[in-house]
Amino acid sequence: MGKKYTIGVDYGTQSGRAVLVDLSNGHEIADHVTPYPHHVIDERLPGSGIKLEYDWALQHPDDYLEVLRTSVPAVVRESGVNPEDIIGIGIDFTACTMLPVDEAGEPLCFQAELADQPHSWVKLWKHHAAQPEADKINRIAEERGEAFLARYGGKISSEWMIAKIWQILDEAPDIYEKTNMFLEATDWVISQMTGNIVRNSCTAGYKAIWHKRDGYPSKEYFKALDPRLEHLTDTKLRGEVIPLGSNAGGLQPSMAEMMGLKPGIAVAAGNVDAHAAVPAVGVVTPGKLVMAMGTSICHMVLGTEEKEVEGMCGVVEDGIIPGLFGYEAGQSAVGDIFEWYVEESLPAYVKEAASKEGLSVHQWLEREASAYKPGQSGLLALDWWNGNRSVLVDTDLTGMILGMTLLTKPQEVYRALLEATAFGTRKIVDAFQESGVDVDALYACGGLPQKNRLLMQIYADVTKREIFVADSKQTPALGAAIFAAVAAGKEAGGYDDVVTAAQQMARVKEETFKPIPENVEVYEKLYQEYNLLHDYFGRGENDVMKRLKKIKLSTEAELKPVR
Numbered sequence: 279m280g281k282k283y284t285i286g287v288d289y290g291t292q293s294g295r296a297v298l299v300d301l302s303n304g305h306e307i308a309d310h311v312t313p314y315p316h317h318v319i320d321e322r323l324p325g326s327g328i329k330l331e332y333d334w335a336l337q338h339p340d341d342y343l344e345v346l347r348t349s350v351p352a353v354v355r356e357s358g359v360n361p362e363d364i365i366g367i368g369i370d371f372t373a374c375t376m377l378p379v380d381e382a383g384e385p386l387c388f389q390a391e392l393a394d395q396p397h398s399w400v401k402l403w404k405h406h407a408a409q410p411e412a413d414k415i416n417r418i419a420e421e422r423g424e425a426f427l428a429r430y431g432g433k434i435s436s437e438w439m440i441a442k443i444w445q446i447l448d449e450a451p452d453i454y455e456k457t458n459m460f461l462e463a464t465d466w467v468i469s470q471m472t473g474n475i476v477r478n479s480c481t482a483g484y485k486a487i488w489h490k491r492d493g494y495p496s497k498e499y500f501k502a503l504d505p506r507l508e509h510l511t512d513t514k515l516r517g518e519v520i521p522l523g524s525n526a527g528g529l530q531p532s533m534a535e536m537m538g539l540k541p542g543i544a545v546a547a548g549n550v551d552a553h554a555a556v557p558a559v560g561v562v563t564p565g566k567l568v569m570a571m572g573t574s575i576c577h578m579v580l581g582t583e584e585k586e587v588e589g590m591c592g593v594v595e596d597g598i599i600p601g602l603f604g605y606e607a608g609q610s611a612v613g614d615i616f617e618w619y620v621e622e623s624l625p626a627y628v629k630e631a632a633s634k635e636g637l638s639v640h641q642w643l644e645r646e647a648s649a650y651k652p653g654q655s656g657l658l659a660l661d662w663w664n665g666n667r668s669v670l671v672d673t674d675l676t677g678m679i680l681g682m683t684l685l686t687k688p689q690e691v692y693r694a695l696l697e698a699t700a701f702g703t704r705k706i707v708d709a710f711q712e713s714g715v716d717v718d719a720l721y722a723c724g725g726l727p728q729k730n731r732l733l734m735q736i737y738a739d740v741t742k743r744e745i746f747v748a749d750s751k752q753t754p755a756l757g758a759a760i761f762a763a764v765a766a767g768k769e770a771g772g773y774d775d776v777v778t779a780a781q782q783m784a785r786v787k788e789e790t791f792k793p794i795p796e797n798v799e800v801y802e803k804l805y806q807e808y809n810l811l812h813d814y815f816g817r818g819e820n821d822v823m824k825r826l827k828k829i830k831l832s833t834e835a836e837l838k839p840v841r
């Protein structure tokens with residue numbers, strides 16, 4: 279059998295990327311990025327121009343198909359590989375990114391008469407407007423002593439499936455009624471490729487409170503939330519849940535023609551971006567925490583037992599690598615905070631200086647900030663620009679910078695923001711370690727490790743652990759290609775299991791980031807201060823952030839009153 283290939287498609291927050299991968303060694307032969315034509319929809323609906331409320335974030339489902347129409351043919355063309363030798367395709371997605379579909383499996387927002395209704399669109403993972411529903415989900419689960427809560431660090435996030443569905447029911451009962459099924463976007467795209475609607479065990483487990491042995495929470499629990507939700511899991515959340523690496527069905531001829539692929543090739547079950555990255559950096563055993571570092575960070579680590587970890591996003595058996603418990607935690611904004619600073623808060627002279635030197639603003643700030651020692655700026659920040667996902671699980675928390683003076687420089691603020699995100703990661707590492715889930719080393723992938731060396735050194739110093747960096751430009755997409763190779767199977771030229779596939783196809787760079795002892799010492803002191811602020815503002819001692827948000831919402835006349 280000659281060389282065989284698979285395609286992995288990574289659906290990020292702002293764009294989708296396809297890679298064509300050689301199965302013998304994991305080399306990415308070609309890659310192509312398609313920015314989403316409609317971007318993140320957080321102000322007005324496309325077409326109708328309807329204004330969205332605060333904390334909303336939507337996407338356009340056709341943007342996902344555009345990635346298949348554009349990026350897949352592009353990688354086939356660019357690689358020169360014969361489509362006969364491409365034996366499978368896999369995807370990974372942001373999550374929980376979900377949408378309501380009709381009987382034909384079509385998004386409700388595609389129906390002209392529903393297109394002006396915000397709730398008919400795709401809710402992106404960072405849609406945070408379902409916090410009131412999430413609060414009730416948690417309160418009622420606690421009151422009833424629901425065992426599932428412990429598997430989600432004690433709290434279900436407003437980013438996840440049930441809160442988003444309940445928000446639709448609360449605010450647009452007609453859309454809820456018209457919905458045949460609520461799907462993760464990753465499962466919807468797979469259904470478009472195969473003609474079958476199946477749910478993948480990863481998003482079902484992490485985002486929709488599904489358990490391999492117990493299934494979904496009981497009908498009584500859903501009834502206690504809202505009587506109209508009693509039969510949700512048998513109706514609008516129904517459908518077979520299939521394990522990662524399964525073949526979700528053969529590629530339909532019309533889709534094969536659109537993408538320039540062979541009809542009938544294996545289409546792997548959908549997956550989550552961060553989770554797909556784990557085997558793609560070669561992590562298939564416990565003790566190695568993988569950080570998918572981009573606009574946000576997802577932290578994944580494997581274990582042999584189910585442990586309770588405060589504020590983790592979830593622990594799911596087989597949720598990342600079959601045979602192991604996959605743990606996930608996360609920070610909802612990391613690169614997004616740096617982008618906010620660069621776009622919204624930087625003096626013009628920095629932009630001019632950077633452009634004079636032919637550097638990006640980030641590069642200029644990184645160089646200038648590198649000249650400082652840990653602690654030298656006198657600044658300390660809380661990294662909650664997009665709420666706190668772990669360990670506090672509270673999207674109503676906000677960001678903060680402490681220690682500013684008239685002499686504070688932009689590069690000092692930039693460095694303080696990098697450090698704040700590192701402290702957030704340290705908090706997560708500590709939470710795992712203290713609960714008996716070992717974290718011996720860190721593995722980094724995503725856009726940030728390639729872009730900012732200072733950031734990576736700070737993470738090593740703050741977490742006191744060596745960091746290995748993915749040697750792949752598109753790690754989640756490589757992961758999706760690995761799962762596609764498993765879905766295709768050995769007989770077709772792929773692999774029988776994820777561990778073998780990862781051993782052949784994954785790699786990290788030789789150079790690593792190691793903690794520098796003198797930096798570690800100062801950062802340990804700063805981290806203790808961060809911890810004090812974290813608990814003071816985040817654990818209820820001073821709810822000023824929440825009060826400010828309430829005042830803000832109540833003053834915005836065109837918004838509904840706070841629920």
Ligand SMILES: Nc1ncnc2c1ncn2[C@@H]1O[C@H](COP(=O)(O)OP(=O)(O)O)[C@@H](O)[C@H]1O
Nearest residue numbers: 290291572573613614616617640724725729730
């Ligand atoms: N040199 C840099 N240093 C730090 N952050 C950067 C730099 N360049 C870009 N970013 C941030 O990286 C983020 C994009 O990360 P990336 O991994 O490419 O995307 P995504 O999260 O969508 O997969 C943006 O939020 C941007 O602000």
Ligand SMILES: O=C(CO)[C@@H](O)[C@@H](O)COP(=O)(O)O
Nearest residue numbers: 290291372373552572573574
């Ligand atoms: O929440 C998850 C995974 O559980 C991510 O999809 C979400 O944070 C988005 O990740 P990106 O920042 O787009 O890489």
